[in-house]
Amino acid sequence: MITTTTSSPVPEEPIGDSPWVTFGKAIFLIPLNILIICGNILVIVAILKFKRLRQRISNYFILSLGVADLLVGIIVVPFAATYSLLGYWPFGSIFCNIHASFDVSLCTSSILNLCAISLDRYLAIRSPLLYHSRMTGCRAIAMIAVTWSAGFMFFIPINIGAYKAQGFEWLYEEPTICQLVMNTTFALVAVTLSFYIPLLVIIFTYSYIFKIAHSQAVKIADMEQTGANLNLEDSQSTRGGITKQKRRLKSERKAIKAVGLVVGIFLLCWLPFFIVYPTDALCRCVVEMVYNVVMWIALMNSAINPFIYAFNDDFRYAFLTLLCCNKKRWLTGSSDAPPSQIPSGPSTINDKPIFTVSHGNNR
Numbered sequence: 001m002i003t004t005t006t007s008s009p010v011p012e013e014p015i016g017d018s019p020w021v022t023f024g025k026a027i028f029l030i031p032l033n034i035l036i037i038c039g040n041i042l043v044i045v046a047i048l049k050f051k052r053l054r055q056r057i058s059n060y061f062i063l064s065l066g067v068a069d070l071l072v073g074i075i076v077v078p079f080a081a082t083y084s085l086l087g088y089w090p091f092g093s094i095f096c097n098i099h100a101s102f103d104v105s106l107c108t109s110s111i112l113n114l115c116a117i118s119l120d121r122y123l124a125i126r127s128p129l130l131y132h133s134r135m136t137g138c139r140a141i142a143m144i145a146v147t148w149s150a151g152f153m154f155f156i157p158i159n160i161g162a163y164k165a166q167g168f169e170w171l172y173e174e175p176t177i178c179q180l181v182m183n184t185t186f187a188l189v190a191v192t193l194s195f196y197i198p199l200l201v202i203i204f205t206y207s208y209i210f211k212i213a214h215s216q217a218v219k220i221a222d223m224e225q226t227g228a229n230l231n232l233e234d235s236q237s238t239r240g241g242i243t244k245q246k247r248r249l250k251s252e253r254k255a256i257k258a259v260g261l262v263v264g265i266f267l268l269c270w271l272p273f274f275i276v277y278p279t280d281a282l283c284r285c286v287v288e289m290v291y292n293v294v295m296w297i298a299l300m301n302s303a304i305n306p307f308i309y310a311f312n313d314d315f316r317y318a319f320l321t322l323l324c325c326n327k328k329r330w331l332t333g334s335s336d337a338p339p340s341q342i343p344s345g346p347s348t349i350n351d352k353p354i355f356t357v358s359h360g361n362n363r
Contacts (some may be wrong), residue, residue, distance in 0.1 A: 022085055029081040029296075037071030040066040046318035053314060057132075060140045060307055061120050063148065065113035068230035069302035075099075077299060084292070089178035089278045096178035102158040102310055104179070108194040109151025110302060112268060114149050115198040117309065122205035125212055154190060154241065187281035195274040199267075206263050265308060269301035 017025070043066040047053045079099055083089050091094060111220075124131045137302040157163065164172055174204075181191065272294040280286035 011217050017087060025081075025085055029077075029084065032296075032300065033081060034068060034078045034288050035303040036077060039303060040070035040073065042319055042322065043306045043315070044070065046315060046322060048317050049322070053318060056119055057137055057140050058117075058124070058144055060137070061113065061117045064144045065110065065117065065309060066307060068106060068110040068113050068148075069305050071102075072110060072299065073279055075102045076106055079223075080299075083178060088176040090176070091178075093173070093175045096175075097161065098180065100180045101155045104190065104194070105152040105155045108154065109148055109272065110305075111195060111198050112147045112151050113144075114305075114309075115183045116143055118202045118262075119143075119203040122208060125209050142164060150193075150281055153193070163190075182281055184281045187278055191274050192319070193279050195270060199271075202263065202266065210260070238313070255280075257279075260360050262308060266301065268297075270298050271302070273298040 044063060045064045047059050047066075053059050076099070079091065080103075092097070120135065120143075123135060124174070127134070163180065163182040163186045165181050168181050171177055171179055171181060276286055276291055277295045280291065
């Protein structure tokens with residue numbers, strides 16, 4: 001979703017940016033594109049290379065998200081950045097429609113993959129004893145297939161021009177302009193299916209996870225307070241139990257923060273765009289600069305996803321191994337890493353993962 005919009009029904013002479021503005025865009029857009037590509041390649045290679053990561057069904061969804069965000073970095077962002085830096089579309093009208101189709105489809109697939117990850121974490125917390133029997137590899141692949149199919153539901157309609165609004169014929173025919181100005185009906189349906197329905201699912205699932213994490217933290221705090229009131233001097237085992245509870249309490253607090261981070265970053269990146277876009281479809285009153293700002297903020301989510309969804313204990317060591325060429329035996333085998341090398345996971349509830357997958361063993 002990186003094309004621009006316009007409120008004017010008549011063509012205007014393009015006004016080029018000053019060299020300093022173009023330079024400022026370049027130092028933002030080029031590193032952003034590199035970060036999207038390199039970050040998601042690192043996630044994909046880590047999952048495909050290391051057996052420990054491949055064994056976990058939950059990582060299938062992270063792999064799918066990484067592929068979607070990588071394609072955004074390869075197919076969508078470079079051409080959009082070129083368009084923004086040059087001030088005109090140099091690739092022709094035919095590729096403009098193809099690019100716009102991939103733009104909407106891949107960004108929608110990325111959002112739906114985030115939704116699938118939230119559903120997977122919800123099922124793991126809702127029914128932890130039944131999760132491994134219910135979430136099999138085949139079912140995970142089926143969910144991913146549905147996610148990608150739904151993401152590309154707009155590919156053909158956009159590619160054949162079904163989105164076009166009346167009064168903008170000149171814009172669609174101009175080969176140096178590539179702007180996705182949708183009619184009101186198409187735009188409202190697109191934003192509802194692409195964002196607002198997945199948003200409701202994400203809010204529901206993570207709200208439940210947050211509730212469970214908070215209740216567990218309260219219970220542990222009560223247990224800790226009860227233990228603190230006892231005479232612990234003559235009970236080494238009780239003292240050890242309280243120490244363990246303190247560690248778990250700290251872990252639960254981190255888990256609550258992690259859930260807030262997931263939802264917060266998703267909303268921060270995507271919500272402004274999906275407020276501005278339907279607003280412009282209704283009134284054609286949004287200036288191009290505002291549209292472009294919220295558009296690039298939305299695309300930043302593809303660069304942030306590798307960090308917030310994959311930067312847990314197992315992925316951290318995998319990344320270090322790949323980047324530093326430091327062989328880790330635990331990554332290539334099925335045995336656990338030495339306890340001294342793995343810090344306690346920040347995103348677990350009763351040793352069940354919230355949205356990370358560094359603890360537990362999916363079969």
